[in-house]
Amino acid sequence: MRRLSELAKLFPTQEVGSLSKAPFLKKITRERIEETKRWGELLGVEGLNELLNLLSDPDKAYKNMDKLYDYASLFAIRFFEKAGLDVVWDGEQKRIEMYEYPLNYVENFKFLGVVKVWDNEFYRKGAFMGEPKLKKPYHLDEFIFVKKHARKEVKIPITGAYTLADWSFDEHYLKRYLDLEDPIKARRRAKEDLVMDLAKNVLRPNILALVEAGAKRIQIDEPAVTSKPEEVPLMVEALNESIKGINAKITLHVCYSDYRMLFPHIAEARLDQISIECANRDTLELGLDDEKRKGYHLLDYFKEYTPWLEIAVGVIDVHTNFIESPELVRDRLIYAAKRLGDESKIVACNDCGLRTRSWDIAFKKEVNLVKGAELARELFK
Amino acid sequence: MTSFHPLLVGIHPRSEKLIKTFRAYSRKKISLDELNGTLQKESREIIKLQLDLNYRYVIDGMLRWHDLLRPLAEKLDGVEIDGLSRWFDNNLFYKKPVIMDEVKRTDEILKEYIYPSDVPDGRFKLILPDPFTFTSLSELRRRRFDDVLFEVSKAMNEEIKEIEMKIKLGQVQLSAPSLVWRKLDEDSLEMATDAIDECFKGVSAETMIHLPFGDALNSFPQILDTRVNVIGFDMTSTKLRELREYRIDRGVGLGFVDGRNSLIEDVNFVRRKIEAYLESNEPKVIYITPSCDLEHLPRNVADEKVKLLKRIVDELEEAE
Numbered sequence: 083m084r085r086l087s088e089l090a091k092l093f094p095t096q097e098v099g100s101l102s103k104a105p106f107l108k109k110i111t112r113e114r115i116e117e118t119k120r121w122g123e124l125l126g127v128e129g130l131n132e133l134l135n136l137l138s139d140p141d142k143a144y145k146n147m148d149k150l151y152d153y154a155s156l157f158a159i160r161f162f163e164k165a166g167l168d169v170v171w172d173g174e175q176k177r178i179e180m181y182e183y184p185l186n187y188v189e190n191f192k193f194l195g196v197v198k199v200w201d202n203e204f205y206r207k208g209a210f211m212g213e214p215k216l217k218k219p220y221h222l223d224e225f226i227f228v229k230k231h232a233r234k235e236v237k238i239p240i241t242g243a244y245t246l247a248d249w250s251f252d253e254h255y256l257k258r259y260l261d262l263e264d265p266i267k268a269r270r271r272a273k274e275d276l277v278m279d280l281a282k283n284v285l286r287p288n289i290l291a292l293v294e295a296g297a298k299r300i301q302i303d304e305p306a307v308t309s310k311p312e313e314v315p316l317m318v319e320a321l322n323e324s325i326k327g328i329n330a331k332i333t334l335h336v337c338y339s340d341y342r343m344l345f346p347h348i349a350e351a352r353l354d355q356i357s358i359e360c361a362n363r364d365t366l367e368l369g370l371d372d373e374k375r376k377g378y379h380l381l382d383y384f385k386e387y388t389p390w391l392e393i394a395v396g397v398i399d400v401h402t403n404f405i406e407s408p409e410l411v412r413d414r415l416i417y418a419a420k421r422l423g424d425e426s427k428i429v430a431c432n433d434c435g436l437r438t439r440s441w442d443i444a445f446k447k448e449v450n451l452v453k454g455a456e457l458a459r460e461l462f463k
Numbered sequence: 464m465t466s467f468h469p470l471l472v473g474i475h476p477r478s479e480k481l482i483k484t485f486r487a488y489s490r491k492k493i494s495l496d497e498l499n500g501t502l503q504k505e506s507r508e509i510i511k512l513q514l515d516l517n518y519r520y521v522i523d524g525m526l527r528w529h530d531l532l533r534p535l536a537e538k539l540d541g542v543e544i545d546g547l548s549r550w551f552d553n554n555l556f557y558k559k560p561v562i563m564d565e566v567k568r569t570d571e572i573l574k575e576y577i578y579p580s581d582v583p584d585g586r587f588k589l590i591l592p593d594p595f596t597f598t599s600l601s602e603l604r605r606r607r608f609d610d611v612l613f614e615v616s617k618a619m620n621e622e623i624k625e626i627e628m629k630i631k632l633g634q635v636q637l638s639a640p641s642l643v644w645r646k647l648d649e650d651s652l653e654m655a656t657d658a659i660d661e662c663f664k665g666v667s668a669e670t671m672i673h674l675p676f677g678d679a680l681n682s683f684p685q686i687l688d689t690r691v692n693v694i695g696f697d698m699t700s701t702k703l704r705e706l707r708e709y710r711i712d713r714g715v716g717l718g719f720v721d722g723r724n725s726l727i728e729d730v731n732f733v734r735r736k737i738e739a740y741l742e743s744n745e746p747k748v749i750y751i752t753p754s755c756d757l758e759h760l761p762r763n764v765a766d767e768k769v770k771l772l773k774r775i776v777d778e779l780e781e782a783e
């Protein structure tokens with residue numbers, strides 16, 4: 083009952099997904115053991131002495147990586163809980179990243195090598211060689227562990243079908259359409275087949291397994307969706323297929339995008355909540371006037387097209403070390419509520435995952451996210 | 464009688480070894496000399512791959528280029544570099560140039576970026592962004608678009624001509640995705656083609672404009688007014704039947720080999736497409752190209768496509 087009342091309050095707080103890896107998941111050094119001790123004590127992590135004992139013999143620790151990953155997950159859960167968030171996850175401590183990890187569990191998919199994302203940043207990219215099938219549900223062990231240990235409501239992030247397809251090569255479906263005169267149409271139809279098969283054969287059974295294991299909140303991440311605006315309807319169709327018959331609260335997370343591209347199609351998505359990045363495009367000044375809160379003007383589109391949706395607005399910029407003050411968080415939330423015209427639909431959130439920030443910076447940001455939401459709530463009392 | 468040649472049109476992917484070398488350099492674990500040594504060696508491998516396959520013109524892989532705009536953005540006066548922006552509809556990002564002031568070339572731009580010494584005289588291929596693409600992908604601070612466009616064209620022209628004074632270039636290509644990505648208005652297209660001509664003024668090498676990531680017809684008919692020797696098309700984004708309706712009185716590059724997908728195309732499938740093009744056009748030369756840069760592929764797949772282009776040429780020559 084406590085959890086329900088917490089979530090019924092205005093401006094509930096939640097994170098988006100990732101957190102940089104726990105200190106002991108990197109090469110174990112004396113400094114990192116000290117850092118582990120400091121965080122473990124601050125967060126009140128249970129079993130800290132056992133972990134420190136394990137880390138004191140790095141060779142032994144490296145042979146027990148599963149145990150280290152479990153501890154990392156526990157540290158991250160306590161990290162968000164200690165900051166005071168209402169909805170938490172484990173900072174994706176057990177995941178490599180959002181693309182490669184799920185595709186390890188997909189049949190007829192083959193990793194081919196690395197490709198550039200920018201400058202000297204690369205990711206391991208692969209191709210669909212046949213119809214994708216789920217080998218076994220992924221994220222399930224991860225979810226069961228988090229559910230067992232979390233003291234707050236849990237939301238599990240999962241990469242959407244459209245993004246998995248968009249970031250991959252296709253060596254199977256395209257062959258079906260090579261005879262079409264229009265190569266763009268051929269590619270589009272092949273992609274439609276691939277995305278929908280991924281939604282039906284991979285995403286949906288995986289989400290179903292998570293829900294059967296007790297997941298109440300699912301966040302579907304679709305960072306690729308606005309790169310091809312004409313394919314937004316395809317993402318929406320795939321999302322609906324992925325969650326068909328699923329009884330859980332569904333969030334869609336899309337960041338660093340031109341959100342105008344989502345409209346009007348996003349209104350067809352069977353969503354409860356959308357999580358968007360706003361702080362990155364906002365100013366750092368306090369205040370409620372339009373100029374200062376320019377990062378939140380895009381809420382007009384949601385007000386017009388999807389007034390029923392909860393909007394998890396990013397009030398924390400995850401790409402800077404600037405610590406947003408509680409007052410700045412407050413002003414952003416109040417303004418967002420005003421702009422949307424319904425304070426009950428605003429959720430206080432980060433722009434995106436915190437994986438690029440140090441734990442010290444991330445923790446300060448999260449603490450102020452919670453404090454800022456409390457200040458905003460006070461004003462609506 | 465048409466002759467056929469395989470030809471590359473953009474940045475080649477880095478090997479995993481080179482990626483590690485760049486990382487080691489950025490972490491200050493190796494010196495600039497060591498990075499340059501690896502770059503030289505790996506460029507040589509890409510050059511050798513093409514020479515062994517008897518490519519007429521040869522690129523060095525552009526392995527130092529973080530993105531197509533970067534050397535200009537780094538070296539031109541009046542230009543600074545900002546954050547990441549999406550490279551058309553790809554999961555690939557470039558750093559946006561910001562035009563702060565008059566754009567001027569005060570020093571050599573490409574000296575540290577090209578490795579022509581291992582390429583026989585007259586066969587090195589140089590690639591640059593077309594001035595319209597560079598300008599339209601930049602942020603203009605209080606500067607007029609057309610002013611910047613022609614300042615960039617002039618700077619590029621100076622650079623190409625200075626390189627030609629030192630090296631006998633085989634071909635110079637301008638990559639112009641912005642001309643086909645969306646349909647531009649007539650005035651913009653005319654301005655873009657004027658800028659291309661300005662860029663190539665007095666250049667001795669064969670000149671080429673390449674149009675990746677979009678329907679070539681978005682740039683028609685204005686693109687046909689440029690004085691370039693070759694126009695290259697992305698045939699994964701252009702309908703062959705529509706392209707065939709235009710009489711193009713110069714060399715063409717036909718990119719049926721997808722630079723953005725790992726599927727290795729069937730040689731006969733591509734041959735039939737080229738033959739269909741030849742039913743209504745008979746250019747002196749057809750370059751068999753990828754649709755775009757191969758940097759969207761893992762290195763081993765890209766190298767496989769380099770060989771595929773040659774196999775297609777062999778098949779076409781045999782059929783003739």
